[in-house]
Structures are given as structure tokens and as C-alpha cells.
Amino acid sequence: MISDQDAMVPRRVLVIHNPAAGQRRGRLLEMVVTGITGLGGRVTCRETRQSGDAEDFAAQASADDFDAVIAAGGDGTVNEVLNGLGAGKSGLALGVIPLGTANVLACEIGLDPDxxxxxxxxxxxxxxxxxxVGLVNRRRFLLMAGAGLDAHVVAGVSTALKRRAGKLAYVVESLRQAVGYDYPKLTIRADGVEYEGRMVVACKGRFYGGPFIAAPDADLSSPMLELCILPNPGLAGMLRYGLALPLGKLPSLPEVRVVSARNILITGPRGAPVQGDGDIVARLPAEISIADETVELICP
Structure with a gap:
């Protein structure tokens, strides 16, 4: 359901951003903030200094002062703000100024970062x-939560390299991990039905890793998860899936399962990382479900 903001009343927004994001992204943020104020909006900016600040700032935001909290950064920053809004129970809307590496949420809603x-x-x-929104071990996620190789890549990728090389940093880390990773078996129970895989991603949105479709039937507005299960182990399997994804062929590969579910349990090596919206947010075993609460997302 889409509800319209009164076009005559620009929003009062709290913009939460990381000042270490880089000079180019800093200039983009300044230009967007100038644009918002030029349209009559009221902008308050808060800079994060360490992990967790964005979540805390969002939790402290009050509906008396703001109409929305805007995450200025990548999908990980959006995830922190999302969880802060859940903790704060303020009912404020969530928005994004996409300044990240992949900007998957921007792809999902049709927002052009440039x-x-x-x-x-x-x-x-x-x-x-x-x-x-989804929950993984009680932490909210907006786009996806996954276990297997992708979570190990997220855990291992260098922040400095990601800042310098962008998406290429994930390619480099994927190749590095693929050689030494042992591809342990994961057991996935989805609404009572059991599957096996070597990598699994529970999707709330269609896109994964950027403008690449992993779950074509996923819908942010739906109270369902689309579960993408990749069964093939080894470097050959990783290359097969890695090539199929940007070609739009991943969901149609004969061995790949994409199933709808509301409640999922993933088991495997205890303590193995689980990524949510591109950051490590949990460890196996992981319980994934749909949250009871909904969130209002600002869209183009």
C-alpha cells in the first residue's frame, strides 16, 4: 500500500551518516542536503564515529522533532538505522541517501544514486x-540474510579495499575465499520442509549484490521470504553461480531452489557467520522469520 506525503509539506529529517565514507561521497551528501533544504525540507545531520552509532541515533529520534530518519550510506547503514527505529518505537519513516558500494535498496526502489x-x-x-521486514536471530533486516560463502566473504572483505575498489573488493575476496573455503553442508528447514545447500539467502527484495536478481518474486511489501538455496560445493559451483547471477540466470538454474516461506531455521557449523543486508549480524544456528511490525519506507 502506498500512502502519499502531502506535496506541500516537505519533511523534517534526521540524516545519519559516516564522515569516513570518502570525499566523493561527502560531496554527494552535501549536494543532496542542499537540495532538500532548497525544497523547503528541514535537515539535521548526525555523524557516526563507530559501529552502533547509527542504530543509537535512530533509536533516540523523536516524532516530535522529525518525520523520518534517513540513512546516508550503504545498505549496512540502512540496516543499523532500521534496527534503531525498531528499538525506538517512534513510528518514524525510513529513507536512504545511497552512498554505499552496492546500494541494493536503491536498486530495489528505483532510486538512482547519481x-x-x-x-x-x-x-x-x-x-x-x-x-x-525480516528477522534473523531477532535482528531486523530489510533486504536479505544469508549463510555460507557469501557471509564468509562479507566477514573477510577489507573495509579499506572496499572504500578504494568498490564492488571489485567483493570479487577479490570471493575468489580468495573460494579457494580455501570447505563449503560445509547447511540444513534449511522452511515452514517445516527440509532442504540442503552449501549457501542460502533469505530474500525480502529481488536484488542481490547490486542490480542482480536472485529472487524474482520477492516483494518488500509482502509478509513472505523468498529462499534461494544453492546446493553445489567447490570452486566450480561458486563460479557457476557467480557467472549466472549478473546474467539474470541464477534462479533458473536447474539445481537452484527458490521457495517461499515465513519461518526458516538454518543449521550448519556452529558460530559460522550470517550476513544481513551486507553486514555480519548473526551466527549459526539462525532463525529467520517475518517481523510482526512493519516500517514505512520513503520511495521515489
């Missing part, structure tokens, strides 16, 4: 879309 005018107008006036 279009400063579109981003500013969306923050100020964009309609609200009520979305269902």
Missing part, C-alpha cells in the same frame, strides 16, 4: 510504502 535531484526530492516528498 541523480542528486531525484534523491533530494524523494527524501523531501517521496511517497511512503509500508514494508514487511
Amino acid at each position: 541523480d542528486v535531484e531525484q534523491v533530494a526530492r524523494t527524501v523531501a516528498f517521496g511517497p511512503l510504502r509500508r514494508i514487511h
Whole structure:
């Protein structure tokens, strides 16, 4: 369901951002903030200094002062803000100024990270879309939660390299991990039905790793998860899936299972990482479900 923001009343927003994101991203943020204020919006900025700050700032935000909290950064920053809004119970809307590496949420809602005018107008006036979010071991996620090789890549990728090389950093780390990773078996129980795989991603959105579709039937507005199960181990399997994803062929590979579910249990090596929205947010075993609460997301 889409609800419209009164076009005559630009929003009061709290923008949460990481000042270490880099000079180019800092300039983009300044341009977007200038655009919002030029449209009549009121902007308060808070800079994060360490992990967890974005979540704390969002939890402290009050509906008396703001209409929305805007995550200025990548999908990991959005995840922190999402969890802070859940803790704060303020009912504030969630928005994004996409400054990250993959910007999967921006892909999902049709927001162009390079279009400063579109981003500013969306923050100020964009309609609200009520979305269902996921939970992994009680932590919220907006886009996806996964276990297996992708989670190990997220855990191992260098922040400095990611800042310098962007998406290429994930390619480098994927190749490095693929050689030494032992591809342990994962057991997945989805709404009572058991599957096996070497990598699994529970998707709330269609996209994965950028503008690449992993779960074509996933919908942020739906109270369901689309579970993508990849069964083949080894470097050959990883290369097969890694090539199929950007070609849009991953969900149609004969051995790949994509199933709908509301409640999922993933077991495997105890303590193995679980990624949520591109950051490590949990450890196996992982219980994944749909949260009872919904969130209003600002869309173009």
C-alpha cells in the first residue's frame, strides 16, 4: 500500500551518516542536503564515529522533532538505522541517501544514486510504502540474510579495499575465499520442509549484490521470504553461480531452489557467520522469520 506525503509539506529529517565514507561521497551528501533544504525540507545531520552509532541515533529520534530518519550510506547503514527505529518505537519513516558500494535498496526502489535531484526530492516528498521486514536471530533486516560463502566473504572483505575498489573488493575476496573455503553442508528447514545447500539467502527484495536478481518474486511489501538455496560445493559451483547471477540466470538454474516461506531455521557449523543486508549480524544456528511490525519506507 502506498500512502502519499502531502506535496506541500516537505519533511523534517534526521540524516545519519559516516564522515569516513570518502570525499566523493561527502560531496554527494552535501549536494543532496542542499537540495532538500532548497525544497523547503528541514535537515539535521548526525555523524557516526563507530559501529552502533547509527542504530543509537535512530533509536533516540523523536516524532516530535522529525518525520523520518534517513540513512546516508550503504545498505549496512540502512540496516543499523532500521534496527534503531525498531528499538525506538517512534513510528518514524525510513529513507536512504545511497552512498554505499552496492546500494541494493536503491536498486530495489528505483532510486538512482547519481541523480542528486531525484534523491533530494524523494527524501523531501517521496511517497511512503509500508514494508514487511525480516528477522534473523531477532535482528531486523530489510533486504536479505544469508549463510555460507557469501557471509564468509562479507566477514573477510577489507573495509579499506572496499572504500578504494568498490564492488571489485567483493570479487577479490570471493575468489580468495573460494579457494580455501570447505563449503560445509547447511540444513534449511522452511515452514517445516527440509532442504540442503552449501549457501542460502533469505530474500525480502529481488536484488542481490547490486542490480542482480536472485529472487524474482520477492516483494518488500509482502509478509513472505523468498529462499534461494544453492546446493553445489567447490570452486566450480561458486563460479557457476557467480557467472549466472549478473546474467539474470541464477534462479533458473536447474539445481537452484527458490521457495517461499515465513519461518526458516538454518543449521550448519556452529558460530559460522550470517550476513544481513551486507553486514555480519548473526551466527549459526539462525532463525529467520517475518517481523510482526512493519516500517514505512520513503520511495521515489
